Amino acid sequence: MKLLKIGGNQLEDAGFLSELAGALAAEKTPLAIVHGGGRAIAALQQQLGIEPAHVEGLRVTDAESLAVAEMVLCGQINKRIVAALLAAGVDALGLSGVDRGLLRCRRKVHPSAELGYVGEIVEVRALVVHELQRAGVTLVIAPISLGRDGQRYNVNADEAAGALAAALPAEQLLFLSDVPGVLQNGAPLPRLTETEALALIESGVVQAGMVTKVRAAVSAIENGVAQARIVDLPGLHSGAGTTIAADGARAPARETTIDAEAVIAAEARFIVPTYSRPPRVFTRGVGAYLFDAGGKRYLDFTAGIAVTALGHSDPEWAAAVSQQAGKLAHVSNLYHTAAHVHLARRLVEHSFAERVFFSNSGSEANEAALKFARKWARFLNDTGEKTGIVAFEGGFHGRTAGALAATARAQYRDPFEPLLPGVTFAPFNDLSAAEAAINGNTCAVIVEPVQGEGGVHPAAVEFLQGLRELCDEQQALLIFDEVQCGLGRCGRLWAHQAAGVTPDMMTLAKPLAGGLPIGATLVTEAVAQVMEPGDHGSTFAAGPLACRAAQVVFDRVARPEFMDSVRATGKHLCERLQALQPEKLLAVRGAGLLVGAEFSQPVRPLIEAAADRGLLLISAGENVLRLCPPLVISMEQVDAAIEIIADCLPALSPDGSEHR
Numbered sequence: 098m099k100l101l102k103i104g105g106n107q108l109e110d111a112g113f114l115s116e117l118a119g120a121l122a123a124e125k126t127p128l129a130i131v132h133g134g135g136r137a138i139a140a141l142q143q144q145l146g147i148e149p150a151h152v153e154g155l156r157v158t159d160a161e162s163l164a165v166a167e168m169v170l171c172g173q174i175n176k177r178i179v180a181a182l183l184a185a186g187v188d189a190l191g192l193s194g195v196d197r198g199l200l201r202c203r204r205k206v207h208p209s210a211e212l213g214y215v216g217e218i219v220e221v222r223a224l225v226v227h228e229l230q231r232a233g234v235t236l237v238i239a240p241i242s243l244g245r246d247g248q249r250y251n252v253n254a255d256e257a258a259g260a261l262a263a264a265l266p267a268e269q270l271l272f273l274s275d276v277p278g279v280l281q282n283g284a285p286l287p288r289l290t291e292t293e294a295l296a297l298i299e300s301g302v303v304q305a306g307m308v309t310k311v312r313a314a315v316s317a318i319e320n321g322v323a324q325a326r327i328v329d330l331p332g333l334h335s336g337a338g339t340t341i342a343a344d345g346a347r348a349p350a351r352e353t354t355i356d357a358e359a360v361i362a363a364e365a366r367f368i369v370p371t372y373s374r375p376p377r378v379f380t381r382g383v384g385a386y387l388f389d390a391g392g393k394r395y396l397d398f399t400a401g402i403a404v405t406a407l408g409h410s411d412p413e414w415a416a417a418v419s420q421q422a423g424k425l426a427h428v429s430n431l432y433h434t435a436a437h438v439h440l441a442r443r444l445v446e447h448s449f450a451e452r453v454f455f456s457n458s459g460s461e462a463n464e465a466a467l468k469f470a471r472k473w474a475r476f477l478n479d480t481g482e483k484t485g486i487v488a489f490e491g492g493f494h495g496r497t498a499g500a501l502a503a504t505a506r507a508q509y510r511d512p513f514e515p516l517l518p519g520v521t522f523a524p525f526n527d528l529s530a531a532e533a534a535i536n537g538n539t540c541a542v543i544v545e546p547v548q549g550e551g552g553v554h555p556a557a558v559e560f561l562q563g564l565r566e567l568c569d570e571q572q573a574l575l576i577f578d579e580v581q582c583g584l585g586r587c588g589r590l591w592a593h594q595a596a597g598v599t600p601d602m603m604t605l606a607k608p609l610a611g612g613l614p615i616g617a618t619l620v621t622e623a624v625a626q627v628m629e630p631g632d633h634g635s636t637f638a639a640g641p642l643a644c645r646a647a648q649v650v651f652d653r654v655a656r657p658e659f660m661d662s663v664r665a666t667g668k669h670l671c672e673r674l675q676a677l678q679p680e681k682l683l684a685v686r687g688a689g690l691l692v693g694a695e696f697s698q699p700v701r702p703l704i705e706a707a708a709d710r711g712l713l714l715i716s717a718g719e720n721v722l723r724l725c726p727p728l729v730i731s732m733e734q735v736d737a738a739i740e741i742i743a744d745c746l747p748a749l750s751p752d753g754s755e756h757r
């Protein structure tokens with residue numbers, strides 16, 4: 098798709114519009130149009146005795162000027178463009194950014210001037226454009242946008258075009274101007290990298306209205322648009338004008354030195370083959386998007402298997418990590434450091450727990466919990482018989498020897514038997530089976546409040562409550578493995594809060610440090626008291642780098658409004674999935690933003706088709722699509738993902754085979 102921005106100046110010329118419409122009628126690639134209208138707004142302001150004022154190219158917009166801008170942009174210019182397109186045979190529809198919430202903005206703040214009702218785009222509902230484009234309609238968009246306060250704002254049309262191009266995403270962003278490109282000594286510069294384009298602004302070569310175009314072009318390119326071109330009407334179809342494209346310095350993902358095929362070939366030669374990966378090499382991430390070595394953008398609904406809760410390269414997180422790396426990264430657990438204490442305090446103050454043991458992964462957090470349980474039981478009853486561990490079918494607790502022993506799936510366990518003895522498996526969500534399995538020799542029961550890998554199955558409230566009672570009766574410790582479902586993933590800080598019961602231990606890992614390795618075993622004082630110096634440890638655990646990163650994640654995720662938004666986007670995701678109603682979709686389940694969609698057949702072909710379309714998904718078992726995007730995913734990004742899933746459903750073959 099192409100996004101075309103038409104400047105306001107040319108629109109005053111009657112011949113221009115019919116010529117443009119004729120040219121666009123011949124266009125093969127689907128198109129969306131954003132238009133300006135500056136000159137006409139200024140003219141009407143003058144007629145009405147309003148003095149136009151500008152700050153750095155932005156129109157200062159009081160209530161009267163906003164009314165004028167809306168009248169001119171939405172009422173006159175938008176309709177004029179639509180009429181010209183229709184006359185040329187293009188099926189066009191005009192709307193403003195307010196309609197269907199297409200463009201959402203916040204009030205733009207300037208350090209030294211009051212801009213009034215000037216907005217900057219924070220969200221784009223790309224779905225609106227896609228839906229109409231599928232129906233063969235070309236949208237013509239006036240850049241009036243809706244603020245979260247319900248107020249309408251005037252948005253610079255270049256900025257609106259850049260944001261829309263990135264969100265669609267468009268392959269090309271075209272600025273149609275009354276000048277033939279970025280001029281130097283009167284002639285257009287044919288090609289610029291992002292860095293060169295920004296340098297021309299710094300040096301003053303790019304000035305006035307061209308500045309917002311160049312900035313919008315660079316921002317769109319940084320967010321995945323392949324290229325932007327600034328051109329006049331005569332140059333539109335001749336490839337003239339100035340093309341701005343990515344360069345290595347600003348966009349490392351698209352460095353030509355990264356040869357994806359060579360990386361994949363070298364991996365096959367040097368890496369132990371424990372994974373079978375699709376043929377993509379990722380080099381960069383921004384928010385909910387990942388970019389591969391070719392610069393292709395993907396909406397990431399995997400979040401590194403429920404890890405990158407704040408999205409990729411969150412600015413606050415990245416700044417904290419790099420500052421800490423420049424200060425102190427590692428000293429080992431031989432010495433005191435501060436970051437792990439600050440993190441432990443936060444975890445304790447927000448949970449049932451009284452102390453924390455840090456490690457480096459979910460498996461290690463569970464390993465620690467199982468060791469703690471064995472020691473606790475020995476302390477309680479030193480006959481050496483209270484060593485039993487009860488775990489559940491469909492559960493997943495990790496790949497290290499102890500955690501694997503508590504993981505039921507034969508495929509993971511069989512090649513490595515014998516594992517840690519003493520583990521019994523009971524069916525999940527079956528309280529009477531659990532009652533039969535838990536006895537006086539049980540030292541711990543380990544369960545995920547929402548099973549992740551096993552197919553996204555939430556535990557029933559009565560099941561967790563019953564396990565608590567059984568553990569109390571048999572003097573066993575209850576361990577909640579919240580490695581995947583915890584820390585906000587399920588719409589509450591801890592997934593078990595939905596059941597109103599507390600465990601004796603809880604394990605955390607994946608999202609805790611936002612992408613750096615960490616594990617945590619949260620325990621009651623009674624458990625902590627049986628552990629002595631030398632009982633357990635780790636060289637890397639509790640390092641300042643991971644713990645500083647985790648503080649940033651925790652402080653953001655623990656905010657009530659953050660949890661509200663996870664619940665709201667999760668609900669929207671489930672509703673949109675349920676509304677798909679393809680005959681092969683058996684169930685949609687989960688909590689918050691850990692959602693499983695179970696199909697009647699293997700989902701791998703659907704995952705592959707979606708990746709080709711720029712959406713990354715994973716499974717949880719053969720037939721379950723697992724959706725676990727970054728917790729900061731927006732409603733519009735959910736809509737975009739659903740749209741791709743809907744388009745890719747035919748990839749599920751009628752006979753359920755995996756071949757496409």
Ligand SMILES: Cc1ncc(COP(=O)(O)O)c(C=O)c1O
Pocket residue numbers: 402458459460461463493494495496545549550578579580581582606607
């Ligand atoms: C519930 C649960 N526990 C433990 C683990 C193991 O974590 P890690 O891969 O960090 O060792 C996982 C990983 O997927 C998990 O989902």
